[in-house]
Amino acid sequence: MTTLYRWEFRPYQRRFRQPMQTRHGSWEVREGIILRLTDGRGQVGWGEIAPIPWFGSETLEQALFFCQQLPLEITATDIFSIPAELPACQFGFESALGLENGDLAAGRQGISPPPSSLLFSCLLPTGEAALHSWQQGWNCGYRTFKWKIGVAIIEDELKLFDQLVQALPQSAQLRLDANGGLTRQTTHRWLKACDEAGIVEFLEQPLPPEEFEVMQAMSDRYATSIALDESVATLEQLENSYQKGWRGIFVIKAAIAGSPKRLRQFCKEQDIDTVFSSVMETPIGRQAALQLAGELSHRDRAVGFGVYHWFTEDEREFLERLWNSH
Numbered sequence: 001m002t003t004l005y006r007w008e009f010r011p012y013q014r015r016f017r018q019p020m021q022t023r024h025g026s027w028e029v030r031e032g033i034i035l036r037l038t039d040g041r042g043q044v045g046w047g048e049i050a051p052i053p054w055f056g057s058e059t060l061e062q063a064l065f066f067c068q069q070l071p072l073e074i075t076a077t078d079i080f081s082i083p084a085e086l087p088a089c090q091f092g093f094e095s096a097l098g099l100e101n102g103d104l105a106a107g108r109q110g111i112s113p114p115p116s117s118l119l120f121s122c123l124l125p126t127g128e129a130a131l132h133s134w135q136q137g138w139n140c141g142y143r144t145f146k147w148k149i150g151v152a153i154i155e156d157e158l159k160l161f162d163q164l165v166q167a168l169p170q171s172a173q174l175r176l177d178a179n180g181g182l183t184r185q186t187t188h189r190w191l192k193a194c195d196e197a198g199i200v201e202f203l204e205q206p207l208p209p210e211e212f213e214v215m216q217a218m219s220d221r222y223a224t225s226i227a228l229d230e231s232v233a234t235l236e237q238l239e240n241s242y243q244k245g246w247r248g249i250f251v252i253k254a255a256i257a258g259s260p261k262r263l264r265q266f267c268k269e270q271d272i273d274t275v276f277s278s279v280m281e282t283p284i285g286r287q288a289a290l291q292l293a294g295e296l297s298h299r300d301r302a303v304g305f306g307v308y309h310w311f312t313e314d315e316r317e318f319l320e321r322l323w324n325s326h
């Protein structure tokens with residue numbers, strides 16, 4: 001007999017401790033949707049829809065509209081039929097159901113700690129603030145740091161980069177993320193600087209997705225690896241880039257990539273070099289994403305989930321308040 005799940009959802013807003021500056025502008029409030037499925041035996045599964053429209057997912061409005069038109073009782077077939085145009089919804093509902101088709105995810109009722117086998121990368125504030133912030137992360141045990149570039153004038157950023165490289169201990173690793181904000185010329189300058197610095201793990205998405213072939217050609221010319229992020233935001237783009245021959249690093253933001261079931265299938269079939277990364281989701285989405293990362297990421301790359309310090313309030317209190325305030 002087909003299992004029917006009753007389900008409910010709550011939209012949420014979480015303000016960042018300080019706005020996140022990327023080349024897409026200033027991001028101040030993380031908005032999303034928490035959902036809960038309950039089966040006939042009263043077992044529950046939690047899920048999170050955390051879109052980033054400027055990254056290629058649906059908008060929050062589209063996700064809300066989808067939720068509002070769904071019936072109050074749904075089946076697993078309904079969930080696996082969510083269209084690819086709603087990748088964050090696919091992730092939210094499927095992870096609430098559990099990755100295996102069938103029972104609601106065991107242990108998903110509470111918030112459990114991340115898999116201890118994973119190393120985490122710490123996201124530094126953009127610009128000069130990074131110089132005063134890495135130490136705190138280092139003291140918390142982080143050894144990989146990520147810094148956003150492509151926001152200010154390249155000369156200024158290269159100067160700060162030099163200072164950051166000098167300040168960081170030898171055993172630290174640094175990731176640079178341009179969010180597609182460089183030109184071909186500035187990408188060459190950055191890659192050269194990265195090669196000289198010797199502690200850069202990779203340069204992430206130097207050019208916009210349209211410049212795929214250029215990034216592919218550049219990746220052979222420097223010792224520093226290039227990672228694709230915006231280019232591979234959804235599973236379809238990921239498959240497409242792989243088919244076009246990308247063999248560099250793939251950043252996977254599981255919460256907006258689409259169906260976890262299909263993502264898992266793809267990562268298991270293709271031996272790709274992955275870095276799983278946060279979309280500033282709550283612990284509910286994070287737990288589902290980290291479960292995938294624990295299973296699918298490899299080659300000792302830290303996962304980009306060191307973002308706890310970007311919010312002020314206690315996560316558990318936030319979720320309890322959200323769920324009980326309606």
Ligand SMILES: [Mg+2]
Pocket residue numbers: 177179204205229230251
């Ligand atoms: Mg990125």
